[in-house]
Amino acid sequence: MLVAVSNLFNELFTADVERPFLIEGDHTHTYGAYQNHALRIGAAVRAQGLSAGDRLVAQTNKSADGFALWLGCLAAGVVYVPTNTAYTPDEISYFCTDAGASLLVVDNLAALATVTTGIGVSTIAITDLVASSAALDPVSITEVDEDTPAALVYTSGTTGKPKGATLTHGCLLDNAQALVQVWEYQANDILVHSLPIFHVHGLFIALHPTMLSGAQVRFLPRFEPDLVINALAGATVFMGVPTYYHRLLSNDRFDPAACGSMRLFTSGSAPMTELTHAEFTERTGRQVVERYGMSEASIIASNRMDNVLAGSVGHALPGYEIRIVDDDGGVLEAGETGTVEVRGPSLSPGYWNRPDADADSRTGDGWFSTGDVGSLDSTDRLTLEGRSSDMIISGGLNIYPKEIEMVIDEIDGVVESAVVGKPDQDFGEAVTAYLVLEPGISLDVLDVDSALSSLARFKHPKSLHEIDALPRNAMGKVQKNLLRTNQANPQ
Numbered sequence: 001m002l003v004a005v006s007n008l009f010n011e012l013f014t015a016d017v018e019r020p021f022l023i024e025g026d027h028t029h030t031y032g033a034y035q036n037h038a039l040r041i042g043a044a045v046r047a048q049g050l051s052a053g054d055r056l057v058a059q060t061n062k063s064a065d066g067f068a069l070w071l072g073c074l075a076a077g078v079v080y081v082p083t084n085t086a087y088t089p090d091e092i093s094y095f096c097t098d099a100g101a102s103l104l105v106v107d108n109l110a111a112l113a114t115v116t117t118g119i120g121v122s123t124i125a126i127t128d129l130v131a132s133s134a135a136l137d138p139v140s141i142t143e144v145d146e147d148t149p150a151a152l153v154y155t156s157g158t159t160g161k162p163k164g165a166t167l168t169h170g171c172l173l174d175n176a177q178a179l180v181q182v183w184e185y186q187a188n189d190i191l192v193h194s195l196p197i198f199h200v201h202g203l204f205i206a207l208h209p210t211m212l213s214g215a216q217v218r219f220l221p222r223f224e225p226d227l228v229i230n231a232l233a234g235a236t237v238f239m240g241v242p243t244y245y246h247r248l249l250s251n252d253r254f255d256p257a258a259c260g261s262m263r264l265f266t267s268g269s270a271p272m273t274e275l276t277h278a279e280f281t282e283r284t285g286r287q288v289v290e291r292y293g294m295s296e297a298s299i300i301a302s303n304r305m306d307n308v309l310a311g312s313v314g315h316a317l318p319g320y321e322i323r324i325v326d327d328d329g330g331v332l333e334a335g336e337t338g339t340v341e342v343r344g345p346s347l348s349p350g351y352w353n354r355p356d357a358d359a360d361s362r363t364g365d366g367w368f369s370t371g372d373v374g375s376l377d378s379t380d381r382l383t384l385e386g387r388s389s390d391m392i393i394s395g396g397l398n399i400y401p402k403e404i405e406m407v408i409d410e411i412d413g414v415v416e417s418a419v420v421g422k423p424d425q426d427f428g429e430a431v432t433a434y435l436v437l438e439p440g441i442s443l444d445v446l447d448v449d450s451a452l453s454s455l456a457r458f459k460h461p462k463s464l465h466e467i468d469a470l471p472r473n474a475m476g477k478v479q480k481n482l483l484r485t486n487q488a489n490p491q
Contacts (some may be wrong), residue, residue: 003319004333008169015187015214021175022065031214034068039138041065042072044129046071048122052077052142054102054441055152057095058128059083061107062197062221069105069126070131070203071150074169076124076141080151081164082198084397090454092148096121097192099152099164099352102238105129130317146170150351153295154338157399160217162363162403164352165296167358169252175346178317183237183264183289189215190235194244199296201396202267206239208209215318224252229258233451237264240270245288247345249279259284264305266291290314292382294370295398296348296361312383320344323367324376336373337385341367390480392421394429399459401480404452408433413441413453418470419461420483433461436469 016030017023025168026127029037045056056078060066073080081099083092085107097102098241104123150172152164179185191210192302195202218231223240225247232238245267248254265280266289291302292313303314303321316322322337323331332338343366351357361369392399401419408417417438421429435443445464452460471479 007074007141008150008173009071009141009233011173011210012074012208015211019187019214020216021211022064022217022219024069024389026062029064034064035071036138037133038068038071039075039141040072040133040136041068041130042074042076042078042139042170043136044133045072045076045078046139047071047132048075048103048124049134050078050102050130051396053078053079053149053340055081055099056101056103056105057081057092057101058105058126059085059092059107059198060105061085062202063126064219065130067125067197067201067203067207067219068128070121070197072139074150075141077144077148079149082151082153082203084198084456085196086343086456086458088454091375091456094162094166095154098162102322103245122245124279130433136286138208144169145178146415151204155295163354163357165324165348166350166352167200167298169349170206171346172208172298175206175317176212178319179205179299179302180212180263182304182317183209183266185209185213185237187213187214188215189237189263191215191217191237191239192228192231192235193217194220194228194231195239195241196222199397200293200298201241203211205268205293205299210237215453220294223247225254229253232258232262234261235263237266239266242267242276243270243395243426245272245276245280249276249283255283255332256285259286262286263448264289265484266297266302268344270291270393272310274311284440292384296368297342297370298346298347299346300342300344309381312381313380314380316342317344317346320346322376322380322382324374325369329363332450333379334376334380337373340370340374340384342370343367390420392419392429392431392432394421394424394458395427397458399431404431404433404455404461407455408435411443413438416470418478418480420480422463422484424462431459432460432463432465432483433481434465434467434470437466442466463483479486 013035014078019031020028021034023032024028028378082255100123102120105126108127136268148169149166150169151167154162155162218226252390268291287308289303290313291299301314301316316448321343323341326338390401404419418434419434422432424430449460
């Protein structure tokens, strides 16, 4: 039986209407003014012909209007599909088609003119959408239940074709409420927000707990060390990825004085090295709170404010369960390493129109296989050991090799390819391609870049290696672990 819940939009706007909310440059939006702005944008979305349940794909740069578009879609009951601003027209076209989108909102209409060809999706610039909202009455907030879809967040997989994880009003609200509790959010907190808002981390994890608490946001256009350091004065919370912390530590201005008012630094989307943890604590006198999440589940586990252990991602959030299983699905004991499975109220109910992917990732009793490898200690604290999948995490962004390999293998002269992540001090992992070529054929990075023009730049290999043959096991499976550790005699 479905449980009637308030639209997530209502839950996010409970602070006093005069309370400062989002500070962008020299302009401060109060909670009341921003709520009204978002409701009018929701009305503009409806005026484009969308009804509750329709999908809207957004590829917009970070701005107060861009975040208000998400909130306006929430209020209108329109399912929001955020996409990376680095994605190419070909990639955006796929998302529009797969999601069955009714509207695409972009920054630059000319740059994406080819997207709508033949797929019947209307396109509008966000500036035009916002301008049209000024003359409209605020949209009426749509009634929902806990399983009503709010967003589709696309994540790739072993097939190379991205799939949309459905996030509901109920699961997003539950996760935000748990984070308020675990991270001890208060109304007097001030978040320095330098993350992009095209993925779960910047859009949901950072902003929803802040709004539930009635706290403030210093909304930076992008991550730059000097911008962040300037904004830390008087602030209390900062959320980032390991690359951010590595770059902050490379700036001489990042010192105890710069962090004097800060109570919480969090890191996620990729593992942080013990060296970075130690250097951060030595430099600032603070600890980084690592947490663990993914698009399908938002945040699963986190260190607690009074119980931080470097190298661990902490304990399960309230309502979540974590178990470790072996290759046969048997549950392992404390200290034993295996695949991490999770179960809880914030978990996505499934992938958009992908029952095959649901079947592959779910157990009969409702557990979700994360594809990550880890162990639980005797207190159920989770430590991640690696990934059972081939996913690469570079600069906090997930990259799936199969998607790249499928394109490289179509290049004339390529017999086969394998793409792996190699350690990189700044990005965590760098995309690296190994190629088996026909005799007499030679390729360089520029050749491969040209062939990969349909994929976002961050997916392009940083380096190429020609190799006589890909290492395989007795079953014919490519042994990518040997490529990662330079044990396959790359030339």
